[in-house]
Amino acid sequence: MPADDDHESHSSEASSDDGHFVQEILARNDAWATRMSTANPALFARNAKGQSPHVLWIGCSDSRVGEFCIDLLPGSVFVHRNIANLMPYGDLSSLSVVQFAVETLRVRHIVVCGHYDCGGAAAALGTKSLGVLDHWLKHLRDVRAEHKDELAAIKDPKSRLNRLVELNVVAQVHHVRRMGPVVEALKQGRISVYGMVYDVSSGHIKPLEVPQDTNELDYLLYSDDEDFKH
Structure with a gap:
């Protein structure tokens, strides 16, 4: 032919x-x-008038996971997803989502949800170059480096990967809590931030115990000199 x-x-x-x-x-x-x-019957008519979600869901782009696992109706959850559910300080997309969700939509809950068997976390544990993706995964490699002794002590590869997933969620919760709009909302007592992990093998999510951020006070900002003195 x-x-x-x-x-x-x-x-x-x-x-x-x-x-x-x-x-x-x-x-x-x-x-x-x-x-x-x-x-x-009233759902779509209500949504046509605007949105008023009470949850900001920060998750991974993985096709197996998403906010659908908490079974809420359209209009209930504002969503931000990216590879490995990262919230880097300099990422304008993440910062914009958080600011809009907290200041305009005035969500009451922020959920950072990672998932077991995360491809991004697996890549961050390896040494293979992945091109432009390497720049994004450096944020996850920072988490790996910070906890390298704990991770090295875990001999089972799957358990090591899943532990990095959990450590990453904790790190991203801390990052979120350090963002300006969230800091203000936390001071006003009108928002909570949670860390969770989704199990792709069962469909269930579990809450993580997020330890106190020992550096939290270093990220507090004040509106005037008088407040700063205190």
């Missing part, structure tokens, strides 16, 4: 696949919307 004909054949197949995909998505969406409106 001539090259041009071969190209046209592949293009036709791709277009057909695209059409089937779109039709499937539309059919699934229609079925979902029908189920939701049947079970909650």
Whole structure:
């Protein structure tokens, strides 16, 4: 078959696949919307008037995990997800999400949820170069380096990986609590921050005991000199 004909054949197949995909998505969406409106007749009308979520969910981009595991309705959870549920200080996306959620939406709860069998955490435990992803994972490697003795003492690879997942959640909870909008909300007593881990093998989440951030006071900022003196 001539090259041009071969190209046209592949293009036709791709277009057909695209059409089937779109039709499937539309059919699934229609079925979902029908189920939701049947079970909650006022839901979509209420959401059309605006959002007032009470939870900010910070999770991993992994396709197996997400805020769906807490079974809340659309409009209840404001969501931010990225690889390995990291909250770096200089990441404008993360900072913007937190500021909007805390100051504008005025969420009452922030959940940082990692998950076992995390590919980002596994990569951070290894030494293979992954290109641009390496820059992002340096934040997770910082957590690994801070706890290298504890992690090295864990002989089972899976247990070591899952422990890094937990340590990373703790670190990101501390990062969130150090962000300006969260610091202010915490001082006002109107927000709580939690660390959790999702188990991909069972579908259950568990809360983590997050130790006190011994450096928390170093991140407090004051609005005037009088407050600073205190």
